[in-house]
Amino acid sequence: MATPQVLAPRTPRKARSNFEQNSWLFMRFSGVLLVVLVLGHLFINLMRGEGIHAIDFAFVAGKWTNPFWQTWDLMMLWLAELHGVNGLRTIINDYAERDTTRFWLKSLLYLSAVFVLVLGTLVIFTFDPCLDPASTLDVCQK
Amino acid sequence: MDVTLKIRRYNPEVSEDVRWEEHTVSMQPTDKVLDALHKVKWEIDGSLTFRRSCAHGVCGSDAMRINGRNRLACKTLVKDVNPDQPVSIEPIKGLPVLKDLVVDMEPFFDAYRSMLPFLVTTGNEPTRERLQSQQDRDRFDDTTKCILCAACTTSCPVYWTDGQYFGPQAIVGAHRFIFDSRDEGTDQRLEILNDKEGVWRCRTTFNCTEACPRGIEVTKAIQEVKRALIFRR
Ligand code: SF4
Ligand code: FES
Numbered sequence: 001m002a003t004p005q006v007l008a009p010r011t012p013r014k015a016r017s018n019f020e021q022n023s024w025l026f027m028r029f030s031g032v033l034l035v036v037l038v039l040g041h042l043f044i045n046l047m048r049g050e051g052i053h054a055i056d057f058a059f060v061a062g063k064w065t066n067p068f069w070q071t072w073d074l075m076m077l078w079l080a081e082l083h084g085v086n087g088l089r090t091i092i093n094d095y096a097e098r099d100t101t102r103f104w105l106k107s108l109l110y111l112s113a114v115f116v117l118v119l120g121t122l123v124i125f126t127f128d129p130c131l132d133p134a135s136t137l138d139v140c141q142k
Numbered sequence: 143m144d145v146t147l148k149i150r151r152y153n154p155e156v157s158e159d160v161r162w163e164e165h166t167v168s169m170q171p172t173d174k175v176l177d178a179l180h181k182v183k184w185e186i187d188g189s190l191t192f193r194r195s196c197a198h199g200v201c202g203s204d205a206m207r208i209n210g211r212n213r214l215a216c217k218t219l220v221k222d223v224n225p226d227q228p229v230s231i232e233p234i235k236g237l238p239v240l241k242d243l244v245v246d247m248e249p250f251f252d253a254y255r256s257m258l259p260f261l262v263t264t265g266n267e268p269t270r271e272r273l274q275s276q277q278d279r280d281r282f283d284d285t286t287k288c289i290l291c292a293a294c295t296t297s298c299p300v301y302w303t304d305g306q307y308f309g310p311q312a313i314v315g316a317h318r319f320i321f322d323s324r325d326e327g328t329d330q331r332l333e334i335l336n337d338k339e340g341v342w343r344c345r346t347t348f349n350c351t352e353a354c355p356r357g358i359e360v361t362k363a364i365q366e367v368k369r370a371l372i373f374r375r
Contacts, residue, residue, distance in 0.1 A: 020342035021371060094343075095303050 023086055030079045037076045057129035058137050064127050077120040085113045145169050145220055146228040147178055149190065153241050163187075164228060171221035175208055175229070179215060192243035199355060202291030206243050207232040212293040212353040234296035236305065250292045253308045256334060257316040262327025278323040285318040285363050287356045294350035294360050306339045310350035310360045313341060317363040320370060332371055341367050 046052050063069040088109055096102040130140035146166045152159075167181045176194055183190045192215075194204040199217040206215055209223050209230055223229050237245040263272075288311065295301055295309035316331045335341045341364055350360035 018336065020338055020340070021336060024342045024368070025372065093304070094300055097303070 023089075027083065027086060030083045034076070034079055034083060037072065037079065041072070041076060056137065057135075061127055061129035064124060070124055073124050074121065077124070078117065081113055081116055081120070085109060143169060143171060143220075143225065145178055145225045147182060148228040148230045149179075149182070149242070150230075150232040151190075151242055152233075152239055153189070153191075155241075162230075169220050169225075171219070171225070173220050174216055175213075175218045175220060175223060175231070176204060176215035178220060178229075179231070191241045200289065202289035205234050205291040205293040205296070205355070207234055212297045214291060214293070214355045217355050234292060236296045236298070236302045237292070245296075247292060249305060250295055250309070250311065251290075253295075253312040254290065254315050256308070257312050257319075258327050258331055258334075259315045259319065261319070261322075261325055262330070263324070264326055272324045274323055281323070282318050282321040284358050285314045285321075287358055288314050288318070289356060290315075291355060293353040293355055294358075297349040297353040299347060299349065300343050300345060304339075304343070307343045308335070308339055310344075310364060313344075313364045313367055314358060314360055317367055320367060328370075329374075332367070332374060335367055336371055341371065344368075 045055060064073070089106060092102055092105045092109065096105055129135070129137055144166050145168075146164055148162055148164050151161050151163050165182045165186050167178055167186070169178050169181070174197075176197055179190070179192055179194075183192075192204065192206070194216060195201040196203075197216045199214055202214070204215045205212055207213075207230075208215065208218055212234055215231075220229075231243065233239050233243045233245050237247065237250060239245050290311065292311060294314070295311045298307070298310055300307050301309045313335065316335060319325045320328050320331050344361070344364045346361055346365070348361050350364075351358075351362070354360050
């Protein structure tokens with residue numbers, strides 16, 4: 001004979017999730033970091049030396065042979081993308097009223113984020129200024 | 143002086159349509175907007191419906207949108223609402239309108255109730271009172287002043303679009319107990335407010351602080367709860 005089932009505790013505690021708290025904190029910290037990263041980036045690229053005229057494929061390739069700039073740009077890419085995505089996620093939560101709208105908007109958002117992050121990361125590590133064999137850049141004239 | 147009230151009327155028993163009605167009444171500059179509404183109701187159109195009880199800013203029943211801002215009609219003087227122009231009067235936003243200026247407050251009270259707005263303790267009751275130092279009492283003094291008028295919650299843009307959000311008032315109500323040294327329900331309340339629809343939905347818009355007729359620093363209270371969540375344990 002089956003033993004009578006003991007009911008589960010009447011108010012099962014929801015697994016505690018700090019997701020919203022962490023995302024809120026992430027926005028604050030990434031925001032501060034991004035101010036430094038982005039302003040630094042703008043200064044180095046647009047103002048120092050010849051400024052904006054120095055920028056070409058070679059300049060970018062030169063920067064990305066240096067692990068320091070690779071890390072800098074990688075951090076900037078990930079932080080900015082996640083910061084922006086999280087902000088949009090919040091806006092969708094606030095303003096999309098129907099569950100299905102919300103679902104599709106968010107799916108689109110996350111998909112685009114994955115795309116940008118994968119592509120961006122790939123480019124930072126595999127950038128080749130001489131990919132085009134007909135390139136006329138100095139670095140490619142060996 | 144003559145004041146024109148532009149009142150948003152809605153009576154689902156007659157028609158689903160909303161209409162704006164203008165009435166001009168003669169008032170003293172130092173009369174309250176509530177007096178003007180009374181004059182309309184008592185002398186011009188008895189069907190005008192609104193809530194009020196104390197008429198002195200104590201009961202919190204007559205929050206409404208006056209010239210686009212949430213205020214208590216009984217605490218707003220006619221001379222302060224630019225009476226040269228028609229003064230617009232609407233129900234507070236974000237809660238279902240039942241009739242004219244009367245809204246269904248249940249969703250608002252539900253949010254408040256889910257904050258356990260009562261003293262939670264364990265162990266034996268003390269024979270006399272639960273003592274508290276003046277300092278400990280001052281810690282949550284600001285949020286004890288709330289009269290549940292809903293002016294803050296219905297001024298919040300997040301609440302307008304997402305009725306799931308507990309809203310500023312519920313957080314004020316929770317704050318009053320979270321920072322009370324005699325209370326032991328802090329963890330439960332913080333857990334409720336850590337939820338998806340809790341304090342993290344606040345965007346520090348400051349509409350609530352501006353709306354509160356009691357001058358409660360609502361946004362600050364919300365931030366203090368956030369801080370308590372981050373630094374707890
Ligand atoms: S906090 Fe202020 S505005 Fe909000 S319900 Fe209480 S008294 Fe009204
Ligand atoms: S009527 Fe009581 S607060 Fe205005």
